Amino acid sequence: MNLDDKQMNRLEKFLSGEMNELETKDFQNEINASDELQEFVEMYEQLDWIQNDEHWEFQNQGADKVKEVAQQFRESDSVAFAEKIGSFQQGYLESNSPEKNIEKTVGKNIGKNIEKTTEKTGTQKSSWIRYASGLSIAACLAFVVYFTQFMTVGLNEIYSDNSSWDDLPSMTTKSEAATGTLLTESMKVEKLFKENKFEATIDLCSAINKNAQKINPNVLLYQGVSQLELNRYEDALKTFTLLSESNTLDFHKGYWYQSLVYLKQGNKEKAIEALELVRSKKDNFMFEKAGSILKELK
Numbered sequence: 062m063n064l065d066d067k068q069m070n071r072l073e074k075f076l077s078g079e080m081n082e083l084e085t086k087d088f089q090n091e092i093n094a095s096d097e098l099q100e101f102v103e104m105y106e107q108l109d110w111i112q113n114d115e116h117w118e119f120q121n122q123g124a125d126k127v128k129e130v131a132q133q134f135r136e137s138d139s140v141a142f143a144e145k146i147g148s149f150q151q152g153y154l155e156s157n158s159p160e161k162n163i164e165k166t167v168g169k170n171i172g173k174n175i176e177k178t179t180e181k182t183g184t185q186k187s188s189w190i191r192y193a194s195g196l197s198i199a200a201c202l203a204f205v206v207y208f209t210q211f212m213t214v215g216l217n218e219i220y221s222d223n224s225s226w227d228d229l230p231s232m233t234t235k236s237e238a239a240t241g242t243l244l245t246e247s248m249k250v251e252k253l254f255k256e257n258k259f260e261a262t263i264d265l266c267s268a269i270n271k272n273a274q275k276i277n278p279n280v281l282l283y284q285g286v287s288q289l290e291l292n293r294y295e296d297a298l299k300t301f302t303l304l305s306e307s308n309t310l311d312f313h314k315g316y317w318y319q320s321l322v323y324l325k326q327g328n329k330e331k332a333i334e335a336l337e338l339v340r341s342k343k344d345n346f347m348f349e350k351a352g353s354i355l356k357e358l359k
């Protein structure tokens with residue numbers, strides 16, 4: 062948008078509420094007649110929404126409130142808004158360079174501006190425009206972080222709902238439990254895990270796997286989950302991939318636990334891929350639950 066100093070000053074007074082009733086009415090009519098002015102005012106109001114601290118207070122009201130607000134945003138909306146802010150910021154920097162004056166025609170799609178460059182010394186400056194330009198950077202970053210937080214909270218909720226580890230297999234057989242047999246290495250793994258001694262669990266599982274002639278899927282599960290509890294995501298993924306690529310009967314459990322790693326990481330795309338592998342065969346571990354989660358994510 063190409064505004065002269067007079068127009069800039071009027072716009073600044075309007076947006077800051079400094080116009081009297083008659084001036085406000087006249088300028089409102091001017092806005093209604095101009096798509097460019099409408100777009101500019103709309104963008105300011107969106108920036109002001111982000112800036113206003115009152116709109117951030119609900120973050121402290123718990124995950125349910127955050128999730129409720131998150132559902133009001135679609136990904137395409139957030140991308141379009143970020144592009145709009147970025148376009149405005151770029152335009153301001155170019156139009157206020159000492160070498161050039163950029164004249165912009167801003168249509169309804171502000172992200173696709175057509176720029177006409179003419180050589181000209183000097184610059185047009187407005188205190189409000191400088192403020193809005195600085196605000197646009199902060200607002201864009203805030204919006205992206207805020208929207209990302211919404212997404213992460215949703216994935217973390219799903220992870221929390223499915224990580225009680227009640228579905229981990231018992232390492233103690235019925236006969237061993239009945240006779241009070243001394244703890245085997247596998248039984249020690251389960252005991253250490255239930256005591257939240259995840260480092261010790263990982264070490265013992267590694268030792269068992271190293272000496273074993275064939276893969277023990279249950280040991281891999283305890284090892285991978287312990288790594289996940291310690292946020293060692295890459296290690297956990299390697300462990301669960303080793304399971305999913307094995308020729309054991311429980312190989313498909315690896316898909317489910319890979320999805321939990323991605324959910325905890327906040328990686329929606331990868332989580333969906335892993336869950337779809339779970340759904341690839343009806344007999345796979347957590348087939349039904351994976352379907353329910355996919356409905357939430359898509």
